[in-house]
Each structure stands twice: as C-alpha cells, then as structure tokens.
Amino acid sequence: xxxxxxxxxxxxxxxxxxxxxxxxxxxxxxxxxxxxxxxxxxxxxxxxxxxxxxxxxxxxxxxxxxxxxxxxxxxxxxxxxxxxxxxxxxxxxxxxxxxxxxxxxxxxxxxxxxxxxxxxxxxxxxxxxxxxxxxxxxxxxxxxxxxxxxxxxxxxxxxxxxxxxxxxxxxxxxxxxxxxxxxxxxxxxxxxxxxxxxxxxxxxxxxxxxxxxxxxxxxxxxxxxxxxxxxxxxxxxxxxxxxxxxxxxxxxxxxxxxxxxxxxxxxxxxxxxxxxxxxxxxxxxxxxxxxxxxxxxxxxxxxxxxxxxxxxxxxxxxxxxxxxxxxxxxxxxxxxxxxxxxxxxxxxxxxxxxxxxxxxxxxxxxxxxxxxxxxxxxxxxxxxxxxxxxxxxxxxxxxxxxxxxxxxxxxxxxxxxxxxxxxxxxxxxxxxxxxxxxxxxxxxxxxxxxxxxxxxxxxxxxxxxxxxxxxxxxxxx
DNA sequence: CCTGGAGTTGTCCTA
DNA sequence: TTAGGACAACTCCAG
Numbered sequence: 138x139x140x141x142x143x144x145x146x147x148x149x150x151x152x153x154x155x156x157x158x159x160x161x162x163x164x165x166x167x168x169x170x171x172x173x174x175x176x177x178x179x180x181x182x183x184x185x186x187x188x189x190x191x192x193x194x195x196x197x198x199x200x201x202x203x204x205x206x207x208x209x210x211x212x213x214x215x216x217x218x219x220x221x222x223x224x225x226x227x228x229x230x231x232x233x234x235x236x237x238x239x240x241x242x243x244x245x246x247x248x249x250x251x252x253x254x255x256x257x258x259x260x261x262x263x264x265x266x267x268x269x270x271x272x273x274x275x276x277x278x279x280x281x282x283x284x285x286x287x288x289x290x291x292x293x294x295x296x297x298x299x300x301x302x303x304x305x306x307x308x309x310x311x312x313x314x315x316x317x318x319x320x321x322x323x324x325x326x327x328x329x330x331x332x333x334x335x336x337x338x339x340x341x342x343x344x345x346x347x348x349x350x351x352x353x354x355x356x357x358x359x360x361x362x363x364x365x366x367x368x369x370x371x372x373x374x375x376x377x378x379x380x381x382x383x384x385x386x387x388x389x390x391x392x393x394x395x396x397x398x399x400x401x402x403x404x405x406x407x408x409x410x411x412x413x414x415x416x417x418x419x420x421x422x423x424x425x426x427x428x429x430x431x432x433x434x435x436x437x438x439x440x441x442x443x444x445x446x447x448x449x450x451x452x453x454x455x456x457x458x459x460x461x462x463x464x465x466x467x468x469x470x471x472x473x474x475x476x477x478x479x480x481x482x483x484x485x486x487x488x489x490x491x492x493x494x495x496x497x498x499x500x501x502x503x504x505x506x507x508x509x510x511x512x513x514x515x516x517x518x519x520x521x522x523x524x525x526x527x528x529x530x531x532x533x534x535x536x537x538x539x540x541x542x543x544x545x546x547x548x549x550x551x552x553x554x555x556x557x558x559x560x561x562x563x564x565x566x567x568x569x570x571x572x573x574x575x576x577x578x579x580x581x582x583x584x585x586x587x588x589x590x591x592x593x594x595x596x597x598x599x600x601x602x603x604x605x606x607x608x609x610x611x612x613x614x
Numbered sequence: 615c616c617t618g619g620a621g622t623t624g625t626c627c628t629a
Numbered sequence: 630t631t632a633g634g635a636c637a638a639c640t641c642c643a644g
Binding site for chain 3 (some may be wrong): 277278279283284285288292437529530533534535536606610613
C-alpha cells in the first residue's frame with residue numbers, strides 16, 4: 138500500500154467478532170484505518186436463502202458488532218462483487234481483508250471477486266477464521282478426503298500431533314474509518330410479524346454473550362457432559378452452535394478453553410467428548426467442501442430410487458409438533474419456540490420423519506434451515522444425510538429410533554416433554570410418552586382428551602417401522 | 615494390491 | 630430382569 142492514511146476494508150461475513158479474527162488483526166497491523174463492511178448478498182446462494190431464525194440472529198449480532206465498532210459499520214445490500222468494487226473505489230482503499238467461507242457458492246464467488254480485485258491492483262488477503270483446520274488440509278495419505286469420522290478426526294485433522302492454533306488477542310485501539318452506507322434496518326433482516334420476540338427470550342447473540350455462554354458451559358455443563366448431553370432436560374450441552382456459526386467466537390478459542398479443563402478431576406472423558414463434537418463440525422465442513430452436492434444429493438447413489446412418500450398433511454403435523462408422539466412433538470415445539478432443538482431430540486424427530494413417516498430428508502432439512510438459529514449448511518446437510526442413512530458414515534438403515542423408548546430412556550421424568558407440551562403436564566410419567574395407551578381414567582384425571590387437546594399418533598410405530606425396514610432393505614438389491 | 619478390522623448416538627427377541 | 634445376538638452388506642481405511 139502506497140498511500141499513507143488510505144483505509145483498508147475488512148469484509149465481515151461469518152466472523153462477527155473482534156477476538157481471534159485473523160482478517161481483522163492483519164488489517165489492524167497494517168496501521169491503516171479500517172472500513173468495517175457487511176454486505177447482505179442474497180442473489181447468489183440459490184435455494185439456500187437465509188432462514189427466518191438466522192436472519193434474526195444476524196440482525197442482533199451485527200447490531201452488537203456495530204456497537205463494538207462505535208457505530209462505524211458500513212452496511213450494504215446487493216451483489217458483493219459490485220459493492221466491494223464501489224466501496225473500494227469511493228474510499229480509496231488499496232487493500233481488503235476477509236476470512237474465508239465454505240458454502241459452495243461462496244467459494245466460487247469469492248474466487249471470482251478476488252481475481253477481479255487483484256486485476257485492478259487491489260491487495261486481497263484472505264484467512265481461515267472459522268475452522269480449526271481447513272478442509273483442503275485434511276486428506277488421507279492418498280490425497281483423497283475422509284468419509285469416516287473417526288479416521289478423519291484421529292488420523293486426519295489431529296494426526297501427527299496436530300493441534301489447532303492458539304486464539305489471537307483482539308486488536309486494541311482499532312482505528313476505524315466511516316464509509317457511507319445503509320443502516321442495519323435497511324437490510325430488512327427482521328420479520329414484519331414480530332415472532333422473533335420469543336427467540337430473544339432464549340438467546341443473546343453477539344461476541345460478548347458467546348464468550349459468556351462458553352464460560353457458563355465450562356463451569357456448569359462440561360462436568361458430566363459425556364453422559365448428560367443425552368438428556369434434553371439437562372443443561373449439559375454447550376449451546377454454542379449459533380455463536381460458532383456466525384463466528385461470534387472462534388473454534389480455536391472454544392477448543393483451547395475446553396482443553397484447559399482436561400486436567401480437572403474426572404473430566405477427561407467429558408472434555409474429549411466435547412472436543413469430538415467440534416471435530417464433527419470440522420468433518421461436516423470437510424464433507425461439504427469435497428462433496429458440494431451434499432445439501433441436495435444422496436451421497437450414496439443407491440438412495441436415488443428410494444420410494445419417499447408424499448404426504449403434505451403428515452409433514453405439517455410433524456412441523457407443528459402434532460404427531461401424537463410426545464418426545465417428537467416436544468422437540469418440534471422447542472424448535473418453533475426457541476429456534477433450537479437438543480441434539481438427541483434432533484435425531485429422534487429426524488428418524489421419525491425419514492423412517493416412520495418415510496418423508497424425504499430434504500423436507501426436514503428445509504424446515505430446520507428456516508427455523509434453527511444455528512442453521513448451517515454443512516452441519517445440517519451432514520446431519521440429515523446421516524439420519525436418512527444415505528450419507529458418509531451413515532446410520533445403518535435398521536437403526537430406527539423408537540420415540541417411546543427414547544422418551545422413557547432420555548426423558549424419564551418427563552421434564553422436557555412437560556416443558557414444551559403443556560397439555561400433557563399432568564399426565565403421570567408412566568403414560569407421558571405413550572398417552573394413547575393410558576386408561577380412560579388416567580387421561581381424564583390429567584385433563585387429556587385424545588383427538589381433542591392432544592392428537593392420536595399419526596402412524597403406528599410397529600407398522601411404519603416394518604414399512605421402512607422393507608423399503609430400505611430393498612435398496613440393497 | 616491385498617487383508618482384515620471397523621464403522622457417533624438402536625431395537626427387538628430370545629434365552 | 631438382563632445380556633447377547635441378529636439385523637445386511639458394504640465401504641472405508643491403515644498397514
């Protein structure tokens with residue numbers, strides 16, 4: 138850069154933080170004033186437009202980052218390529234910094250933008266700000282990508298004594314430069330009907346809240362994590378997923394903070410299990426990178442002829458938490474109410490949709506995409522392919538979750554179901570997960586009238602299980 | 615190239 | 630009551 142005092146641009150995307158943000162740090166170290174920029178570019182991501190819950194989170198997160206930046210953020214809407222060119226020209230910037238993103242359309246678009254800017258003599262500096270290890274660096278010795286988690290994790294990214302980088306400090310005394318743009322509200326991220334107010338009751342987006350969440354988890358959730366993470370009414374899961382998705386906290390920071398607890402008495406297994414969840418995040422991103430069709434195409438081709446049913450009515454019931462299976466309905470209502478669902482329950486509702494209802498995994502994937510605050514292309518696609526059994530390292534087809542067994546096992550006292558299904562609040566625990574089997578007297582005593590204030594099961598477990606097993610086993614032939 | 619062990623999270627039946 | 634095996638075969642991966 139030749140011109141003294143010419144600004145540099147930092148293009149923020151899924152790295153909405155100042156600590157351990159390599160692009161921001163590098164820009165800061167140039168000594169030039171920084172134009173912090175966010176572009177809402179919805180033109181190039183095909184059918185994966187930001188979901189409703191994600192839009193709310195993004196709005197909140199940007200608002201907080203803008204505050205950290207003393208209100209100097211430059212917001213823009215439109216084509217990223219065009220806007221970058223314009224902002225760079227208008228501001229007189231000679232360099233731009235960003236952290237890389239991994240959605241297939243972004244990889245393509247970013248490469249194009251980088252080339253175009255460099256052709257104009259602009260310095261472009263890009264960094265890894267979102268992953269412990271980037272997907273192109275973790276390959277088998279024959280140069281091909283891993284398809285099995287355990288090998289990927291143990292021999293791949295953590296192989297040969299590899300350790301994720303230590304997090305870097307937040308730059309002090311940022312020198313910021315204003316550039317005219319739109320306001321945050323102009324991005325129109327919030328819905329017109331204020332349904333997002335309920336999300337705000339359960340979540341606090343932003344970097345400060347993300348770090349606070351991490352600390353609460355380390356203090357209260359990590360102990361007994363390995364066991365406790367399976368029980369949806371307990372507070373053992375980290376709930377860091379949306380913070381990680383939007384880059385409000387870096388995986389490096391989370392990794393090293395958790396690793397420090399390894400020495401605590403009896404905590405080693407818990408820490409290891411938690412770290413492996415970060416490993417799954419890496420694995421998902423690796424799969425998406427190497428198999429960009431992952432969100433829409435069965436990784437195992439033989440699934441292309443699977444006889445998915447078409448049944449709008451059942452889909453609706455599933456979405457609304459009206460299937461008549463309490464643990465499934467509680468999960469779907471948790472999702473609608475809070476923008477989140479406990480991991481074990483995600484598997485239960487997923488298995489139910491794909492196996493018991495035999496509806497296409499894309500339908501579940503789409504619904505999660507729209508309603509989850511942690512909606513993430515890599516994690517969402519990998520998860521649905523796994524539960525449908527068509528992905529890499531997938532669940533065997535005969536692994537069909539029984540919602541009653543799962544409910545009794547992992548929500549034995551029914552606390553979770555009662556929390557999200559008030560109409561079953563008074564059901565005795567013996568019939569809470571299978572109210573259709575309760576004697577009339579018990580139902581009446583609990584104020585439950587099946588078919589009136591809580592539905593009868595929409596499918597029979599035994600029959601639908603057999604139907605799925607048959608369909609899945611026929612695929613092999 | 616060959617070989618053998620293994621693969622996140624289940625369920626159901628039988629003895 | 631509980632523990633073990635069947636469920637299916639295939640692909641992946643390391644040596």
